[in-house]
Amino acid sequence: MRDALEGSQAIARAVALCRPQVVAAYPITPQTHIVEALARLIADGLLEAELVSVESEFSAASVVLGAASAGSRSYTASASQGILLMSEVLYNISGLRVPVVLTCANRAVSSPVSIWNDHQDSMAVRDSGWIQLYCADNQEAVDTTIQAFRISERTELPVMVCVDGFTLTHTLEPIDLPEAGLVDAFLPPFHFSRSLSAARPLTQGTLVSPEFFTEIRSLQHGAFALAEQEILAADHDFANLVGRESGGLLRVEGDREATVGILAMGSVYGTLKDAHRSGLLGRPVRILCLRAFRPFPAGAIREASEGLSDLIVLDRSLSPGSGGIVAHEIRSALYGTGKPPRVVNFVVGLGGRNVPGGIFREMLEALEKNPPAFSFFDLDPGKLPLPKDSVLPTS
Amino acid sequence: MVEIRIHGRGGQGNVLAAYLLATAAFFEEKFSQAFPSFGAERRGAPITAFVRIDSTPILRRSQVTSPRYLILADDGLLRVPETLSGLSSEGAILVNSPHAPEDLRKRLEEEGIPLVPGLRIATIPATRLAMEALGRPIPNAPLLSAFLSLTGLLSTESLGRAFAGRFSGDLLAKNLALVSSGASLVTENLWKEQPIHA
Numbered sequence: 001m002r003d004a005l006e007g008s009q010a011i012a013r014a015v016a017l018c019r020p021q022v023v024a025a026y027p028i029t030p031q032t033h034i035v036e037a038l039a040r041l042i043a044d045g046l047l048e049a050e051l052v053s054v055e056s057e058f059s060a061a062s063v064v065l066g067a068a069s070a071g072s073r074s075y076t077a078s079a080s081q082g083i084l085l086m087s088e089v090l091y092n093i094s095g096l097r098v099p100v101v102l103t104c105a106n107r108a109v110s111s112p113v114s115i116w117n118d119h120q121d122s123m124a125v126r127d128s129g130w131i132q133l134y135c136a137d138n139q140e141a142v143d144t145t146i147q148a149f150r151i152s153e154r155t156e157l158p159v160m161v162c163v164d165g166f167t168l169t170h171t172l173e174p175i176d177l178p179e180a181g182l183v184d185a186f187l188p189p190f191h192f193s194r195s196l197s198a199a200r201p202l203t204q205g206t207l208v209s210p211e212f213f214t215e216i217r218s219l220q221h222g223a224f225a226l227a228e229q230e231i232l233a234a235d236h237d238f239a240n241l242v243g244r245e246s247g248g249l250l251r252v253e254g255d256r257e258a259t260v261g262i263l264a265m266g267s268v269y270g271t272l273k274d275a276h277r278s279g280l281l282g283r284p285v286r287i288l289c290l291r292a293f294r295p296f297p298a299g300a301i302r303e304a305s306e307g308l309s310d311l312i313v314l315d316r317s318l319s320p321g322s323g324g325i326v327a328h329e330i331r332s333a334l335y336g337t338g339k340p341p342r343v344v345n346f347v348v349g350l351g352g353r354n355v356p357g358g359i360f361r362e363m364l365e366a367l368e369k370n371p372p373a374f375s376f377f378d379l380d381p382g383k384l385p386l387p388k389d390s391v392l393p394t395s
Numbered sequence: 396m397v398e399i400r401i402h403g404r405g406g407q408g409n410v411l412a413a414y415l416l417a418t419a420a421f422f423e424e425k426f427s428q429a430f431p432s433f434g435a436e437r438r439g440a441p442i443t444a445f446v447r448i449d450s451t452p453i454l455r456r457s458q459v460t461s462p463r464y465l466i467l468a469d470d471g472l473l474r475v476p477e478t479l480s481g482l483s484s485e486g487a488i489l490v491n492s493p494h495a496p497e498d499l500r501k502r503l504e505e506e507g508i509p510l511v512p513g514l515r516i517a518t519i520p521a522t523r524l525a526m527e528a529l530g531r532p533i534p535n536a537p538l539l540s541a542f543l544s545l546t547g548l549l550s551t552e553s554l555g556r557a558f559a560g561r562f563s564g565d566l567l568a569k570n571l572a573l574v575s576s577g578a579s580l581v582t583e584n585l586w587k588e589q590p591i592h593a
């Protein structure tokens with residue numbers, strides 16, 4: 001049913017449609033309305049689930065780890081420092097191959113203290129063994145949340161659904177929530193092959209000696225290759241039910257024949273597409289929207305970049321001392337291919353800085369001026385401290 | 396696409412006002428989007444919220460930097476330079492103020508605050524109306540209804556439906572009364588433009 005909903009409220013209702021049996025979350029900042037709305041649904045008797053309000057994100061992640069291991073579909077949500085506080089447990093969840101779904105309402109990480117949107121939090125745990133899917137709008141956030149449970153339970157890999165904080169979570173817009181029957185047809189009841197049971201005792205989380213450690217890690221890595229197929233299948237099968245796709249691994253739009261491309265992840269895609277449709281880009285541009293960051297779809301990226309002479313990669317996070325994180329991996333995927341495009345990396349929109357539609361044309365124009373491989377595109381040099389030896393202007 | 400920016404202070408219900416406008420647009424089968432730009436989350440701090448309304452799906456997610464309309468829940472915010480940023484001479488401002496538009500304009504000129512020539516300004520004493528009806532300085536019901544009446548953008552009935560989705564009982568009745576009284580204080584369709592295009 002279509003309704004005008006705030007992103008967080010819509011995601012909560014999408015989670016409820018998936019009939020989780022355990023919801024655990026730290027209810028205080030940084031948190032969104034998602035778990036508040038779920039708590040209300042449970043209190044009102046509209047969702048039959050155990051709500052565990054914990055004292056920290058570390059505990060929230062621990063509770064869903066335990067609950068899913070015991071055979072319950074489990075969900076949690078967090079952002080920013082909360083994701084970092086979870087990080088130790090995130091590795092345990094993925095290493096133990098326990099299916100869990102988490103919404104990351106993407107926000108900057110302190111310091112400097114910020115409550116606003118960028119991708120630093122989920123990028124900080126990119127190596128934790130979680131599938132990461134980035135949503136371009138709130139409809140995708142709803143649909144991806146539902147798909148995430150199936151992907152997680154089929155691959156036995158946890159899934160982080162990344163939704164831009166504020167830009168999506170606090171935006172009210174028309175959103176379609178699928179009928180419960182459709183979700184039930186798409187998502188079978190929770191089944192975890194290694195769920196803990198006294199009737200069938202097994203040990204979870206045992207010490208692994210050097211003899212087996214590499215093999216277990218390789219199995220975990222291998223599961224991500226299979227996950228690509230599950231992500232595509234989930235999007236395809238869900239589209240058959242509701243009539244819309246969420247972008248599979250990677251979406252290619254704009255001018256397919258263009259020799260210049262721009263790659264974005266998350267909600268910036270909408271503004272970019274709007275600029276393209278409004279003729280604000282000033283030249284033909286191929287638009288790439290990366291939905292799956294883990295698994296990293298190197299093959300799909302290579303295919304989508306064919307024929308490009310230049311690819312601008314937008315990053316909403318930073319690895320200080322290295323540069324943008326997405327661009328780093330895109331370059332790696334394209335290296336050694338026949339005629340790889342020049343990859344120009346622009347970091348934009350850190351800590352909630354507005355990304356206006358006009359900025360993309362400026363980026364395209366900057367391409368002509370031999371830009372560095374990496375730069376902060378929306379940096380305002382006037383706000384930087386003056387060099388120590390500079391002479392202060394006198395009035 | 397019509398782009399609207401709402402300026403107010405934390406605690407006045409400005410984010411809710413943006414959500415209510417977008418919801419009213421949804422009830423009229425339009426596409427809409429509303430989102431806040433939070434600063435410090437505390438009462439009294441300046442707050443901005445954005446609304447977009449269109450006849451086709453809205454893709455843009457950047458902040459509204461060139462609004463067609465401004466709704467000001469506090470006339471003191473006219474003294475903040477960013478408030479009028481991006482507003483063109485074709486734009487219009489509805490201000491919650493006890494002063495008539497000419498008086499407000501004169502006061503601002505005396506204070507050396509420049510207004511774009513030709514800028515249309517309307518005022519209503521929304522805080523007074525809210526204090527009388529609700530006993531609280533939450534000006535959004537009369538402001539939004541006056542805005543819709545001036546622009547003819549959406550019907551005040553749709554706004555009433557949006558309120559009914561958020562409130563019930565006595566509080567809803569009082570807000571609906573404020574919707575009626577706010578709309579009656581301005582000239583209907585004074586700012587009406589051609590239908591919304593993509």
